[in-house]
Amino acid sequence: xxxxxxxxxxxxxPGATAKISCKISGYTFIDYYLHWVQQAPxxxxxxxxxxxxxxxxxxxxxxxxxxxxxxxxxxxDTAYMELSSLRSEDTAVYFCATSxxxxxxxxxxxxxxVTVSS
Amino acid sequence: xxxxxxxSSSSTTPGQRVTISCSGxxxxxxxxxxxxxxxxxxxxxxxxxxxxxxxxxxxxDRFSGSKSGTSASLVISGLRSEDEADxxxxxxxxxxxxxxxxxxxxxxxL
Numbered sequence: 001x002x003x004x005x006x007x008x009x010x011x012x013x014p015g016a017t018a019k020i021s022c023k024i025s026g027y028t029f030i031d032y033y034l035h036w037v038q039q040a041p042x043x044x045x046x047x048x049x050x051x052x053x054x055x056x057x058x059x060x061x062x063x064x065x066x067x068x069x070x071x072x073x074x075x076x077d078t079a080y081m082e083l084s085s086l087r088s089e090d091t092a093v094y095f096c097a098t099s100x101x102x103x104x105x106x107x108x109x110x111x112x113x114v115t116v117s118s
Numbered sequence: 119x120x121x122x123x124x125x126s127s128s129s130t131t132p133g134q135r136v137t138i139s140c141s142g143x144x145x146x147x148x149x150x151x152x153x154x155x156x157x158x159x160x161x162x163x164x165x166x167x168x169x170x171x172x173x174x175x176x177x178x179d180r181f182s183g184s185k186s187g188t189s190a191s192l193v194i195s196g197l198r199s200e201d202e203a204d205x206x207x208x209x210x211x212x213x214x215x216x217x218x219x220x221x222x223x224x225x226x227x228l
Contacts, residue, residue, distance in 0.1 A: 045206055
């Protein structure tokens, strides 16, 4: 059974950094891209970027280019998304999703709420 | 402003057919696979359709996808109350190098 389990909710002050983890199981981590998607309250889905766990190469949306770091730890089958210089508009649920077998968003993590508040 | 355009809402009665459109361009829908997701409030999205018209195991056959040129559609036949949710389309965009999502369509079962 494919599972993506994300870390818990975070509350951060403006200017801080949030780091979310996504541990996968049920398939070979290095074989498929791992994506990160942002969903602000009451809004739609926005792709942030993805990592190729096999070689660590990433691709990121322009909006997040300077503030997002996406990594993959093949020793623990865990992907990470770090968002720095947080501001109130970064308050959102962040999802990880794998491309396992079926393509983009084949399976999703449960989501992690990041709240940015002073 | 989303790269892919969907109607913001659609409503109809149980048993009816709902069609959700997703309009894009040559760099996304016109040249790449389209995906559709269903999302209930407070939950993660779930893949409904992949590679334009394929249903994952477990997705009821009342959900179907199609694509023509730079547009795609999701059809829900025989709408049920449990289909009330948000639906999103997505495709890779070769020009922007992003996964482009539609803005989402809220389906209401009257």
